[in-house]
Amino acid sequence: MKPRVVPFGEGALLVELGDDFQESVVGWARSIADTWETIFTFGPAVPAYTSALLRFDPLRLAPADAEKSANDLVARGQFTTNAGNKLARVVEVPTTYDGPDLAETAERSHLSVGQLVALHTEREYTAYFLGFMPGFAYCGRLDPRIVAPRLERPRERVPAGSVAIADGQTAVYPLASPGGWRLIGRTELTMFDPSTSEPVRVRAGDRLRFVPL
Amino acid sequence: MIRIVEAGVRSTVQDRGRFSHLRSGVPPAGAADPFALAAANALVGNAENAAGIEIIGTPFRFTCDDSRVVAVAGRDVSLATRSRLSGWSSAFVRAGQQVTVHGGHSTRFAYLAVSGGIATGPLLGSRSSYLPAGLGALLGSGDALPLGDADAGPEGAARRIEPTSYDGRVRAMAGPHDDRFAAEALALFFSATFVIDPASDRQGVRLGGPPIAPRAGELQSCGVLAGAVQVPRGGAPIVLLADHQTTGGYPVIATVIGADLGKVAQCVPGEGVRFYRVERDEALAALRAERGSLEGARASA
Numbered sequence: 001m002k003p004r005v006v007p008f009g010e011g012a013l014l015v016e017l018g019d020d021f022q023e024s025v026v027g028w029a030r031s032i033a034d035t036w037e038t039i040f041t042f043g044p045a046v047p048a049y050t051s052a053l054l055r056f057d058p059l060r061l062a063p064a065d066a067e068k069s070a071n072d073l074v075a076r077g078q079f080t081t082n083a084g085n086k087l088a089r090v091v092e093v094p095t096t097y098d099g100p101d102l103a104e105t106a107e108r109s110h111l112s113v114g115q116l117v118a119l120h121t122e123r124e125y126t127a128y129f130l131g132f133m134p135g136f137a138y139c140g141r142l143d144p145r146i147v148a149p150r151l152e153r154p155r156e157r158v159p160a161g162s163v164a165i166a167d168g169q170t171a172v173y174p175l176a177s178p179g180g181w182r183l184i185g186r187t188e189l190t191m192f193d194p195s196t197s198e199p200v201r202v203r204a205g206d207r208l209r210f211v212p213l
Numbered sequence: 214m215i216r217i218v219e220a221g222v223r224s225t226v227q228d229r230g231r232f233s234h235l236r237s238g239v240p241p242a243g244a245a246d247p248f249a250l251a252a253a254n255a256l257v258g259n260a261e262n263a264a265g266i267e268i269i270g271t272p273f274r275f276t277c278d279d280s281r282v283v284a285v286a287g288r289d290v291s292l293a294t295r296s297r298l299s300g301w302s303s304a305f306v307r308a309g310q311q312v313t314v315h316g317g318h319s320t321r322f323a324y325l326a327v328s329g330g331i332a333t334g335p336l337l338g339s340r341s342s343y344l345p346a347g348l349g350a351l352l353g354s355g356d357a358l359p360l361g362d363a364d365a366g367p368e369g370a371a372r373r374i375e376p377t378s379y380d381g382r383v384r385a386m387a388g389p390h391d392d393r394f395a396a397e398a399l400a401l402f403f404s405a406t407f408v409i410d411p412a413s414d415r416q417g418v419r420l421g422g423p424p425i426a427p428r429a430g431e432l433q434s435c436g437v438l439a440g441a442v443q444v445p446r447g448g449a450p451i452v453l454l455a456d457h458q459t460t461g462g463y464p465v466i467a468t469v470i471g472a473d474l475g476k477v478a479q480c481v482p483g484e485g486v487r488f489y490r491v492e493r494d495e496a497l498a499a500l501r502a503e504r505g506s507l508e509g510a511r512a513s514a
Contacts, residue, residue, distance in 0.1 A: 006388055006389040007386065007388060007389065007493060008388070008389045008438065008441070008465070008468055009386055009438065009440055009441075009468035009469070009470065009471065009496070010386065010470060010471060010493050010496035010497050010500065011438075011471060012438055014389040014435060014436070016389075016435075019431075019433070020433075021433065033236065043232075044232045044233065044235050044236070045235075045236065045436075046235050046236050046435075046436030046459055046460065047236065047436070048433065048434050048435045048436055048460050049433040049434060049435075050433045050435075051433065051435040051436065052436065053435060053436025053437070053438065055232070055438065058471075058496075058497055058500065059497075059500060059501065059504060063493055063497070129236070129460070130236060130237050130238040130459075131238050131434060131436075131458060131459050131460030132238060132458055132459075132460065133238055133345070133346070133458065134234075134237060134238045134239040134240075134346045135237060135238055136238050138434075175345060175346060177345070192346065194239075194336050194337055194346060194347055194348050195336070197337075199234065199237060199239070199337060200237045200238070203237070204236065
């Protein structure tokens with residue numbers, strides 16, 4: 001798919017950069033969102049794997065002009081910027097590996113629990129983007145040997161602090177919520193604190209390392 | 214202060230929404246029917262970003278410690294002091310005078326604005342409540358909330374804004390993922406009558422009706438917004454509202470125009486809704502008309 005810009009209602013545009021996940025495209029999507037938000041200051045933007053949602057006030061900025069700016073931005077080709085973005089951090093997540101899906105997930109990958117934990121902890125992950133709930137960072141990629149699909153039946157309640165994996169990705173649940181990822185451990189680290197101006201522990205672009213306790 | 218005597222079933226402080234932390238996964242929240250809150254604020258002379266109270270489950274009773282101009286807007290709403298006053302108009306109330314917000318059987322969200330605005334401390338740049346993340350709190354009887362400064366006088370009463378016609382006719386633009394649906398599915402979406410499912414809430418309005426299946430194929434999660442009509446695999450569309458997740462993995466067949474968001478939000482379970490396809494120009498014209506009626510009310514202030 002060729003990159004394209006499509007209207008998302010009258011006050012937003014969706015920039016679609018491709019169909020398939022690629023690490024370089026994630027960075028590109030984030031850079032487009034950063035530029036829109038902090039250089040153009042047209043409005044908030046939400047980057048994801050291969051897209052960026054660009055919002056604007058259509059009574060202040062004509063949608064046709066917004067579309068032209070977005071198209072010009074996409075036409076620059078792949079770029080990365082730290083516009084408005086603080087430098088990427090490395091976040092260490094102290095983790096107790098005793099999740100309810102740990103044994104079953106190890107078994108379906110023909111690994112011992114110890115091997116699965118070792119494979120999960122030895123990599124440094126990139127936080128691709130945040131979504132699903134406040135502070136929830138989609139991080140990857142997992143070692144292919146521990147890739148496992150989401151649970152067939154999502155849990156009604158996943159506790160806050162759960163360390164989880166699904167489909168080649170890993171994440172920490174900042175708040176209790178329903179969820180379908182495989183729970184392999186837990187952390188005491190606060191991932192979302194709305195009382196501070198920087199409420200999330202992990203920002204898109206940060207690096208994540210799980211440290212076994 | 215505003216003192217809540219009877220809080221309704223699920224009432225919260227809301228403003229236009231919290232848009233500065235979307236990329237941290239924080240839902241925008243804000244009024245589910247944005248125009249009704251904007252109208253109530255305009256009627257009492259408040260700024261656009263003032264906070265009001267979103268009331269679910271009337272009656273809602275309150276008093277204010279000093280005299281204020283108040284207004285309620287929403288679907289089938291009214292105010293009562295010693296006499297009954299229609300919604301979408303302003304009223305002057307004296308210190309300590311008890312006021313009741315009433316709704317009818319088709320009321321889902323009622324919006325109360327008080328001159329000066331609800332002045333609770335903002336969190337992450339907004340006063341909007343989003344309860345799952347501990348932003349704000351459910352209002353209860355006996356609660357007292359601070360109000361901003363305002364010089365209220367009887368001359369602030371009897372302003373009016375033309376109410377939204379909550380008629381189940383909702384305009385929407387196609388896309389952004391309309392090309393993931395067969396032409397027949399898109400045509401069906403824009404011609405069928407859908408029925409509101411009881412599981413609808415501030416996250417989204419769930420629709421029952423003919424299934425609108427997308428074409429097969431994976432879709433990567435992308436940023437979404439209120440008004441987006443997501444179609445999960447089962448084919449039953451969901452119109453996202455204020456508390457929506459910031460990203461979603463289902464194809465979005467259409468997007469309700471900003472001016473009609475309240476019309477779909479205020480639908481009650483069992484009621485029918487139909488989507489009418491419009492282009493961007495009509496969406497913008499509708500938004501300008503709304504803005505015009507808000508400015509008209511402010512100008513008379």
